[in-house]
Every structure is written in C-alpha cells, then in structure tokens.
Amino acid sequence: MSLRYAVLTLLDIEPGSGYDLKRRFERSISHFWSASHQQMYRELHKLHAEGLLDCTEQAQEGKPDKKIYRLTESGGSALREWVQRPAPAQKIREPFLLQLFAGHHLTRGQARDAVRRHLDEHRELLQGYLEQNERVKQSDPQLQKRFWLAHQTLLLGIETEKAWLVWGERLLEELE
Incomplete structure (x- = not known):
C-alpha cells in the first residue's frame, strides 16, 4: 500500500486541508501505516497534479489561505479500483x-x-x-x-x- 491510497481514503471520508488530513491520519491510519507531515503534503500535491484531487482556497483572517482538498471523480474511481485489488499479507517489520x-x-x-x-x-x-x-x-x-x-x-x-x-x-x- 502506498500513502496515496491512505490520502485518498481520508479525503473520501471528508474533504480537508493538509493539516486536517494529518490530524485524521494520526487518529486512525497511523496505527498501522506511518507517514511524516512532509510526505503527506508531497502526496497531496502529486495527487492534485494527477487530477485525483481538487483544491480550493479558503480565506482566513490574518493567515494564509487554507487549501481544502477533495476527491475528484477520477480520484474516487482510483480508490474504488485499488480497494478491490487483493492486498498481500505483510510480514512483521519490528x-x-x-x-x-x-x-x-x-x-x-x-x-x-x-x-x-x-x-x-x-x-x-x-x-x-x-x-x-x-x-x-x-x-x-x-x-x-x-x-x-x-x-x-x-x-x-x-x-x-x-x-x-x-x-x-x-x-x-x-x-x-
């Protein structure tokens, strides 16, 4: 599994900013998958560039605009296709x-x-x-x-x- 599908899954639940995603990740997926803040943002930018995510800017008072990401139709299709593929069992890496x-x-x-x-x-x-x-x-x-x-x-x-x-x-x- 790659981080891309973790990001797509989190955005399938609810659109959000990079910060929102990191918080959601820490409360859920981080229990069985790891990623740094930087990796998460890099993946968001890649997915957006590939057309799998839309990004809108939300104005904030006294702060830079917040980027809100959401799945595109292509992103939803990619997620559905991936989730239907068999995933191999992983050995313990401890x-x-x-x-x-x-x-x-x-x-x-x-x-x-x-x-x-x-x-x-x-x-x-x-x-x-x-x-x-x-x-x-x-x-x-x-x-x-x-x-x-x-x-x-x-x-x-x-x-x-x-x-x-x-x-x-x-x-x-x-x-x-």
Whole structure:
C-alpha cells in the first residue's frame, strides 16, 4: 500500500486541508501505516497534479489561505479500483524483534530493561486504542454503520497490543 491510497481514503471520508488530513491520519491510519507531515503534503500535491484531487482556497483572517482538498471523480474511481485489488499479507517489520534476535549481546538486566520499555510503549498504545474505541462507540450510529470495516482495523490493533503484552510479560518472566 502506498500513502496515496491512505490520502485518498481520508479525503473520501471528508474533504480537508493538509493539516486536517494529518490530524485524521494520526487518529486512525497511523496505527498501522506511518507517514511524516512532509510526505503527506508531497502526496497531496502529486495527487492534485494527477487530477485525483481538487483544491480550493479558503480565506482566513490574518493567515494564509487554507487549501481544502477533495476527491475528484477520477480520484474516487482510483480508490474504488485499488480497494478491490487483493492486498498481500505483510510480514512483521519490528526493530525491537531484530534487536532481540541479536540479544545475545545484552546482559540479562539490559534485556529485561528493553522488554520493560517495550511493554510500557505497548501499554500506552493499547490505552490509546481503547480510548479511541470508546469514542467510536459514542459516535453517531449512522457513522458507525458506514465505517464498520474501518473500525475493525482499530479492533485488530487492540488485539495486537494485547498479544504483544501477553508475549512480553511471558518473556519478562523468563528473563527474571
């Protein structure tokens, strides 16, 4: 998957500025796909140049005009075509696991500290996902129905974080 389809997907939900998109990205897609602010803006400009997005300028008092992007008919078609293609399963690409693979260079204490740090990060991620899930449950039922499949990605994120915590706690017990 490329960032282009993440951008098209977010604009399919609702038109917005680059800033709006970045905020939406951080609350949703960033849980399973990463992109910097600069990458996002570069992609917006490319998609606009390709005719997949329209851009209108909205005047703001005391600030530069805000560019609002929305999907064109071609952009919607490209998104529908892409979403219907089979997506290959991705292997895990986790730097921490690579470090553990070379873990024979760590003392037991260093390994325990590394696992604890990683567990703390996953607890924090899980907490954020659970809070976001509560917001989804409180949202408009029509939106819940429309974005039911998108919500499933959040639920997988919750289960993934729980699995990391179970695995990490077991590893920590072995290290102690």
